[in-house]
Amino acid sequence: MKPNRVRGAALALLLGASASWGLPGAAAGAAAGSLPADGGAALYRLALTPGGRGTAGLDRQRTRPFALLGVSWTDPSAELAGTVEARTRDAATGRWSPWTALEPVAPGLDGPRPGARGSTEPVWVGPSDGAEVRIRGRGALPAGLEAALVDPGPDPASPAQRSGPASARRQPPAPRPAPPGPASTAPRPAVVPRIAWGADETLDTEGPVYLPGGRIKAVFVHHTADARPYDCAQSAAIVRAIHVFHVKANGWRDIGYNFLVDRCGTVFEGRQGGIDRPVRGAHTGGWNAESSGIAVLGEHTAEGAPPAALAAVARVAAYKLGQYGGVLDGTTTLTAGATQRNFSGASFTAGRAYPFRAVSGHRDGFATECPGDALYAQLERIRTADAVSGW
Structure with a gap:
């Protein structure tokens, strides 16, 4: 690609x-x-x-x-x-x-x-x-x-249009707000909420699920896939399309990723449940119970993500890890939820604990090329970023 x-x-x-x-x-x-x-x-x-x-x-x-x-x-x-x-x-x-x-x-x-x-x-x-x-x-x-x-349909054009009859059909009554998540050692990044990117909330009728231990111990970085270069003006449409595919084609409860980041550094709220909460996503097979998933829009096998995207990933990861005492360049231990191998051939047995970097790539936990060779090589830059500025 x-x-x-x-x-x-x-x-x-x-x-x-x-x-x-x-x-x-x-x-x-x-x-x-x-x-x-x-x-x-x-x-x-x-x-x-x-x-x-x-x-x-x-x-x-x-x-x-x-x-x-x-x-x-x-x-x-x-x-x-x-x-x-x-x-x-x-x-x-x-x-x-x-x-x-x-x-x-x-x-x-x-x-x-x-x-x-x-x-x-x-x-x-x-x-x-x-x-x-x-x-x-x-x-x-x-x-x-x-x-x-x-x-993907049209972008929501304005707050007035988002509150109109069509939007009302896509936005059912909001559930009772969950209590706020813990404070973080890193600032909370700017995030485009679901209503702003046009999430059809009538697709997600089951409500959120939270991590069984209530703690995010690692962040897994992903890429999506594209066959044609995208402009950042299309980013909301890409997120909407992935959301619909995950729910209607896969039969999932919601979009799989917790956060999505475009090449210009805009962060989009993914799976519903609260930006500050330990929401369980569907992103890294065998490791979803103790982690959060951040997807960088685009194919990053041959070419890395731009600096703005890397900085945005660092800010989100620092915020989520910092809520539970973690840091970007830290290590952690995760318990395997499935028996499988990763991309490099390492074996995992369900129920056993294994060491991971706090910021890991999808391929570290599963047999996939994701997040692509080029983005995977940039993870160390994310781990050494400044939690406030991104660099």
């Missing part, structure tokens, strides 16, 4: 402008699902056609407008071994993108749930109106394979 090179003014457009994700008159495919009456984010499903010898695919076709894509299947415990690739049609130019690899998600990240599905990680592809998918499996493929396309 290509690294991001485009900068923008995220927060100004986040709070003051709307976005359109398709061209007028674009042809619509026969995807299941329909746009919400309030014009919010939507997910469409397109069934993949089985082929011979462990293959399946979606023929190249025009679709309804979308900007994020992934693949899901019926049984969340079924393994999709092999390669999953997709390409999309640029809604503005009509050009088809190169093939992009999609990485399967670890099963059970949000615990056992009725209606949960297996899936790949979603990929931000930008405003698109066509899709093609191909799968080459090693052995039998899971049943119920579908392409899941997300239209």
Whole structure:
């Protein structure tokens, strides 16, 4: 995937402008699902056609407008071994993108749930109106394979619009506020709240879950994935799209990450439950019970995150760790919630305790390339950052 090179003014457009994700008159495919009456984010499903010898695919076709894509299947415990690739049609130019690899998600990240599905990680592809998918499996493929396309809908344009009838349908009555979390040794960073990035709270009806021990001992750093460079003016749309994919395609209770950070250093509130609270996320298989997850928007395998993003991650991590006596360059001990290996081949046994850096990469706990080679190499810079300024 290509690294991001485009900068923008995220927060100004986040709070003051709307976005359109398709061209007028674009042809619509026969995807299941329909746009919400309030014009919010939507997910469409397109069934993949089985082929011979462990293959399946979606023929190249025009679709309804979308900007994020992934693949899901019926049984969340079924393994999709092999390669999953997709390409999309640029809604503005009509050009088809190169093939992009999609990485399967670890099963059970949000615990056992009725209606949960297996899936790949979603990929931000930008405003698109066509899709093609191909799968080459090693052995039998899971049943119920579908392409899941997300239209993030428009940004919330103003406080007045957010309080209007459409927003009211997306924002059910707020639950009773939870008691505040503990004070931190580091300042609380500026965070864009869920209502400001346009979270559809009617999707998250179960309420938050908090860490069983009530203490965040480590922060795991992630990246998301993109097949096209994003401008920071699109960051809220990316967060909305990931939220919808996690809930509607994966069957999770909410977005998986606790916080998301864009390349311009804007921090977005992720999973509901309180910025200052020990909210249990769905981000690092086997380690969610004692940690918080921060995702940096974009693909960071070949190119690292910009300084503004690294500084923002450091501020969030310092604040969350500092609530429980931790520091950026510290170490901790975590109890494995699953028997598995990590990216470097280290083995973990469920129920046993293992040492971790207080700021770790996703790959330190699980067999994944996340957060990408380049961002992983930058973690030491985050660990040595100033908790106030970020550097």
